[in-house]
Amino acid sequence: MSASTTEEAKTGMKLTLKIWRQPDATSSGKLHTYQLADVSPDMSFLEMLDVLNEELNAKGEDPVAFDSDCREGICGMCGLMINGEAHGPEVTTTCQLHMRSFSDGDVITIEPWRSDAFPVMKDLCVDRQAFDRIIQSGGYISVNTGSAPEAHSVQVPKDAADRAFDVATCIGCGACVAACPNGSASLFIGAKITHLGELPQGQAERDSRVVDMLGQHDAEGFGGCTNIGECAAACPKEIPLDVISQLNKDLRTAMLHGR
Amino acid sequence: MTDSNYEFSADIEGHADSPAAFSDDAAGYYTLGEPLADTKAPNDLPISERWSTRKFEARLVNPANRRKLSIIVVGTGLAGASAAATLGEAGYVVKSFCYQDSPRRAHSIAAQGGINAAKNYKEDGDSVHRLFYDTVKGGDYRSRESNVYRLAEVSTNIIDQCVAQGVPFAREYGGLLDNRSFGGVQVSRTFYARGQTGQQLLIGAYQALERQVAAGTVTTYTRHEMLEVIVVDGKARGIIARDMVTGEIETHLADVVVLASGGYGNVFYLSTNAMGCNVTAAWRAHRKGAYMANPCYTQIHPTCIPVSGSHQSKLTLMSESLRNDGRIWVPKDKADCAKDPRDIPEEDRDYYLERIYPSFGNLVPRDIASRAAKYQCDDGRGVGPEVDGVRRGVYLDFADAIKRLGRDAVESKYGNLFDMYARITGEDPYEVPMRIYPAVHYVMGGLWVDYDLQSTIPGLFVTGEANFSDHGANRLGASALMQGLADGYFVLPHTIRDYLADGPFEPISEDHPAVVEAQQNVQDRINHFLTVDGTRSVDSYHRELGNIMWEYCGMERTETGLKKAIELIRTLKDDFYRNVKVLGTADSLNQSLEKAGRVADFFELGELMCIDALNRRESCGGHFRGESQTEDGEALRHDDQFAYVAAWEWGGEDGQPVLHKEDLTYTAIEMKQRSYK
Numbered sequence: 023m024s025a026s027t028t029e030e031a032k033t034g035m036k037l038t039l040k041i042w043r044q045p046d047a048t049s050s051g052k053l054h055t056y057q058l059a060d061v062s063p064d065m066s067f068l069e070m071l072d073v074l075n076e077e078l079n080a081k082g083e084d085p086v087a088f089d090s091d092c093r094e095g096i097c098g099m100c101g102l103m104i105n106g107e108a109h110g111p112e113v114t115t116t117c118q119l120h121m122r123s124f125s126d127g128d129v130i131t132i133e134p135w136r137s138d139a140f141p142v143m144k145d146l147c148v149d150r151q152a153f154d155r156i157i158q159s160g161g162y163i164s165v166n167t168g169s170a171p172e173a174h175s176v177q178v179p180k181d182a183a184d185r186a187f188d189v190a191t192c193i194g195c196g197a198c199v200a201a202c203p204n205g206s207a208s209l210f211i212g213a214k215i216t217h218l219g220e221l222p223q224g225q226a227e228r229d230s231r232v233v234d235m236l237g238q239h240d241a242e243g244f245g246g247c248t249n250i251g252e253c254a255a256a257c258p259k260e261i262p263l264d265v266i267s268q269l270n271k272d273l274r275t276a277m278l279h280g281r
Numbered sequence: 282m283t284d285s286n287y288e289f290s291a292d293i294e295g296h297a298d299s300p301a302a303f304s305d306d307a308a309g310y311y312t313l314g315e316p317l318a319d320t321k322a323p324n325d326l327p328i329s330e331r332w333s334t335r336k337f338e339a340r341l342v343n344p345a346n347r348r349k350l351s352i353i354v355v356g357t358g359l360a361g362a363s364a365a366a367t368l369g370e371a372g373y374v375v376k377s378f379c380y381q382d383s384p385r386r387a388h389s390i391a392a393q394g395g396i397n398a399a400k401n402y403k404e405d406g407d408s409v410h411r412l413f414y415d416t417v418k419g420g421d422y423r424s425r426e427s428n429v430y431r432l433a434e435v436s437t438n439i440i441d442q443c444v445a446q447g448v449p450f451a452r453e454y455g456g457l458l459d460n461r462s463f464g465g466v467q468v469s470r471t472f473y474a475r476g477q478t479g480q481q482l483l484i485g486a487y488q489a490l491e492r493q494v495a496a497g498t499v500t501t502y503t504r505h506e507m508l509e510v511i512v513v514d515g516k517a518r519g520i521i522a523r524d525m526v527t528g529e530i531e532t533h534l535a536d537v538v539v540l541a542s543g544g545y546g547n548v549f550y551l552s553t554n555a556m557g558c559n560v561t562a563a564w565r566a567h568r569k570g571a572y573m574a575n576p577c578y579t580q581i582h583p584t585c586i587p588v589s590g591s592h593q594s595k596l597t598l599m600s601e602s603l604r605n606d607g608r609i610w611v612p613k614d615k616a617d618c619a620k621d622p623r624d625i626p627e628e629d630r631d632y633y634l635e636r637i638y639p640s641f642g643n644l645v646p647r648d649i650a651s652r653a654a655k656y657q658c659d660d661g662r663g664v665g666p667e668v669d670g671v672r673r674g675v676y677l678d679f680a681d682a683i684k685r686l687g688r689d690a691v692e693s694k695y696g697n698l699f700d701m702y703a704r705i706t707g708e709d710p711y712e713v714p715m716r717i718y719p720a721v722h723y724v725m726g727g728l729w730v731d732y733d734l735q736s737t738i739p740g741l742f743v744t745g746e747a748n749f750s751d752h753g754a755n756r757l758g759a760s761a762l763m764q765g766l767a768d769g770y771f772v773l774p775h776t777i778r779d780y781l782a783d784g785p786f787e788p789i790s791e792d793h794p795a796v797v798e799a800q801q802n803v804q805d806r807i808n809h810f811l812t813v814d815g816t817r818s819v820d821s822y823h824r825e826l827g828n829i830m831w832e833y834c835g836m837e838r839t840e841t842g843l844k845k846a847i848e849l850i851r852t853l854k855d856d857f858y859r860n861v862k863v864l865g866t867a868d869s870l871n872q873s874l875e876k877a878g879r880v881a882d883f884f885e886l887g888e889l890m891c892i893d894a895l896n897r898r899e900s901c902g903g904h905f906r907g908e909s910q911t912e913d914g915e916a917l918r919h920d921d922q923f924a925y926v927a928a929w930e931w932g933g934e935d936g937q938p939v940l941h942k943e944d945l946t947y948t949a950i951e952m953k954q955r956s957y958k
Binding site (some may be wrong): 046064068069070072075076079080084085087091092096098099120122141147149150152153157158162163166167168169170173174176178179180187191193194212217218224 | 440451482557705
């Protein structure tokens with residue numbers, strides 16, 4: 023597809039992009055400035071970066087590395103600090119942010135997630151395996167395939183099921199960590215504790231789950247929670263801050279039980 | 282992606298075998314090989330006894346021996362994560378690979394609608410047999426009946442397993458699971474978690490997988506891409522993978538390899554698939570001897586958000602349920618296409634589905650709705666922005682529904698979809714009619730497998746969308762999730778043990794000639810891409826290939842168009858190898874290099890899809906041949922000539938693909954032709 027629309031040409035924006043470039047995990051990085059013209063307001067933020075990369079490639083410059091996969095706001099792979107905000111100015115994922123949220127002449131600073139626990143691998147790509155290791159430490163219900171009872175043998179009150187679902191919508195993108203001045207992953211853990219803790223199936227391991235997940239959280243180098251609330255404000259799935267209260271409550275209960 | 286299937290009971294018998302002279306359209310593009318048959322299903326038994334019999338007859342592996350057996354699983358979507366977790370629980374040594382940064386990101390996560398299971402909780406007449414029947418019929422009688430029956434049988438276990446894992450399915454006030462009827466299916470058998478069923482099921486499987494990582498049975502390799510399968514003495518014995526961060530080419534050896542690498546819809550460039558979805562794992566296996574079955578069977582979804590410009594990188598699906606209340610139209614007069622739709626009076630609108638299909642109107646099946654939209658736009662009556670000189674969109678108008686039901690009722694039913702539409706397009710669908718256009722969504726074709734899910738390479742098993750087995754020529758809504766989890770949790774773990782019972786196989790070393798050759802192939806390809814130093818980007822080739830596929834191997838295929846497409850693909854592929862521009866190095870994170878390898882494989886797949894479509898001079902399910910339609914423009918099957926699975930063998934770099942036919946016979950169901958007029 024070569025020709026773009028006449029409507030686009032009329033509304034094409036000129037932008038100045040300041041983008042974090044870092045060759046690999048061990049090198050240091052810095053912001054590079056690029057000019058991009060003819061940006062359509064209908065482009066997604068990542069499509070805008072695709073266009074930049076096509077231009078860089080044509081000029082023989084290394085394209086900007088950034089992560090994305092589903093580009094529909096559900097896989098959690100994308101995530102950029104845009105003008106200092108995780109996922110940018112709207113409450114959504116970076117892939118669902120569109121250029122109509124910006125204006126002609128804007129200067130946009132684009133950086134990777136900021137957190138010691140998420141080291142930069144190249145440019146805007148970070149390593150979030152710490153989240154997987156937190157799940158490994160207890161973010162599950164232990165049930166082997168084939169050993170499950172009939173689904174209707176346990177009733178789950180609708181409000182508990184709904185609450186579990188609301189917090190189970192976490193996509194593991196890491197915006198909560200990137201937004202937190204302490205670099206804490208408490209919202210991520212709180213969401214999982216609450217999801218599994220609301221359900222009867224999740225009770226048997228409830229005490230060990232919270233203790234083990236928090237232990238892993240600290241071992242990974244995430245910071246402590248001081249109830250600032252930036253995490254919930256940045257969360258594209260609007261996980262509420264009260265999951266952290268639930269996390270603390272479950273931790274107290276576990277300690278009372280001698281864990 | 283919300284899926285629904287508009288299925289109706291308006292079967293008309295007797296059309297299926299309407300006589301047509303056999304026309305070997307693909308002559309000159311292929312050679313005919315020996316027929317192929319599945320030998321694993323006990324087909325002499327009644328259909329309801331086949332799976333239990335096979336499970337019993339499949340040999341067991343002593344628990345103490347399992348830790349001596351190693352399994353590689355490529356892909357961590359529903360089919361891969363569930364398989365890796367279950368095999369880990371059984372005690373095998375499992376290595377799990379994905380190209381994403383975490384197993385939780387696989388594209389199963391984007392499925393919106395739900396998962397079917399024959400629980401019959403609504404006591405509305407559902408049963409294993411009815412789910413089986415609906416699936417075979419929905420697949421337009423092009424699937425293998427033994428496999429489909431088994432899928433329906435194990436569907437109920439999936440729900441039990443997922444509930445036990447903590448998947449928060451929707452519930453009723455009494456605390457029991459809620460079900461809905463999906464699309465036009467007449468029973469309520471679809472379990473769902475609001476519009477995010479795929480996400481919740483995948484998180485369940487991911488957590489089960491991570492639990493096994495903690496238990497030490499599974500090792501995960503994220504940001505790794507499989508680039509070659511290692512075949513030693515005719516058996517799959519491992520893979521070559523590239524660490525996408527360091528660029529290191531790694532050899533992983535095992536006793537058996539499982540591909541759960543998903544579908545290849547991205548051959549069309551624009552699709553509802555994730556950016557990274559690709560055919561490379563499956564295609565490299567194909568080139569090593571795994572047959573590719575029915576590659577032309579593609580599902581195109583009618584209700585996606587249209588392309589807004591040449592920058593478009595992917596398409597987003599909206600639930601088909603929108604068609605329950607929205608009315609689809611285009612302007613009667615081409616001169617009105619650029620106007621504000623609210624200024625076009627009622628008498629100047631063409632509600633074409635209601636006009637052509639008065640009994641089903643806007644609820645005609647997916648393929649009919651998709652094709653009809655294409656015809657309107659080809660005719661110059663499409664709406665929305667002009668991209669490459671054509672407006673590709675039709676209106677989906679809720680003005681009547683808002684008038685009839687009130688804005689609140691429409692909002693409560695479709696609010697989240699309207700929000701999504703507004704976010705992407707910047708238009709308010711409560712005020713201005715939505716614009717929709719069809720997009721590629723799912724592929725029913727894939728690597729050929731037998732009843733054990735084993736490919737034509739012994740020791741190479743294939744699960745989920747990557748195989749061809751269960752959906753025939755068209756997949757029912759809410760059945761993709763069912764198949765992925767059925768394969769991974771309940772089918773493969775039983776069938777793979779029969780193969781592993783012969784193991785552990787003789788250890789092979791990394792300097793075995795087959796391993797060295799596989800490594801060399803990978804290295805050569807990478808070196809080639811980095812040294813071409815041409816002028817065009819990988820994406821520009823991919824986009825052009827996608828345009829060819831969409832134009833000639835999309836919603837409607839013809840002999841002339843397909844032959845033209847094959848020539849265009851060959852020319853473009855040749856240019857790609859000589860003129861692509863890939864910057865950077867092999868030993869670093871290099872996203873252009875990753876894409877180059879995937880696009881190279883898409884070229885070869887695209888050509889085979891066209892040859893398969895050319896050969897199949899009939900219309901069935903998602904495959905519509907212009908030459909095979911009724912007087913009313915309906916799809917027309919030719920069961921006398923095409924009631925077979927087309928399994929293609931790689932014919933070599935300069936050779937022709939070899940067609941092996943697996944005849945489809947039905948003992949438990951009668952073949953019928955559909956009609957929607």
